[in-house]
Amino acid sequence: MPELPEVETTRLGITPHLLGRRISRLVIRQPKLRWPIPQRLISSLPGQRIEAIERRAKYLLVHTVAGSALLHLGMSGSLRVLDADSAADKHDHYDWLLDSGRLLRFTDPRRFGSLLWQAAGTTHELLARLGPEPLSADFNGDRLWRLSRGRSAPIKTFIMDQSIVVGVGNIYAAEALFAAGIHPRRKAGSVSRERCQRLAEAIKRILDHAITRGGTTLRDFISPDGVPGYFEQELYVYGRAGEPCRNCGSAIRSISLGQRSSFYCPQCQH
């Protein structure tokens, strides 16, 4: 479910409920997520006060003086803030009880999400090799062009590589390539400097816009406030196989790249 805009929407939704609150207790019903919830977190987090909430790639970092909890939503995860007496459902894997009388609850049917611990002053291994944030100045067309030289991987696979740029998942990769007029299967190394520029700009514009629209609602994405995202209505190619291109009317095609479905317009993308 969640790509960068959904994670950012989640961050914005939970922050006012969490900031400055103390975590009184953890309730863990299912410790086996993408990785097991570390014992270090279980012993360190209770009693801590939440100092800040940051997003890095698709991770949410909840900072305390002892260290930071890293929360990842995986494919199907979501976070909500509820009253402390709210009954837990089948896929509600952990709760953080807060001193406000509310709780932060993680729900994730597929259990690809994670809850990890980063001790104060250290960087978790999973964050250590991440590429730049797509919305930062560190990520730009020149960098994309430079890193892609000599690379034979499809450009779509390339921009979904978290060491190149973070936060670009299947939906937004497809949309950005459409906006830049680039065929998803084109070798990354054969994309010109000018088109790398356009692609980087498209990634920024589309992600930024999706955040302002509250993320994309597909299947069951609901922001922490219960408001669905509205970006779905603005998709040009993702999930539109056989439907007419909004630009030229050609039928949108679907192909498989690296076991992920990819959508593109055969007329507008080369």
Add this chain to the structure above:
DNA sequence: ACTTTAGCCTGTCGGC
């Protein structure tokens, strides 16, 4: 050094 594949899980949907 890069690219590809397998795998972590469950739910849903379409076809028969």
Add this chain to the structure above:
DNA sequence: TGCCGACAGGCTAAAG
């Protein structure tokens, strides 16, 4: 109605 395979928004680790 039920069974079965295909597929789903992420990402890492291992294999090639």
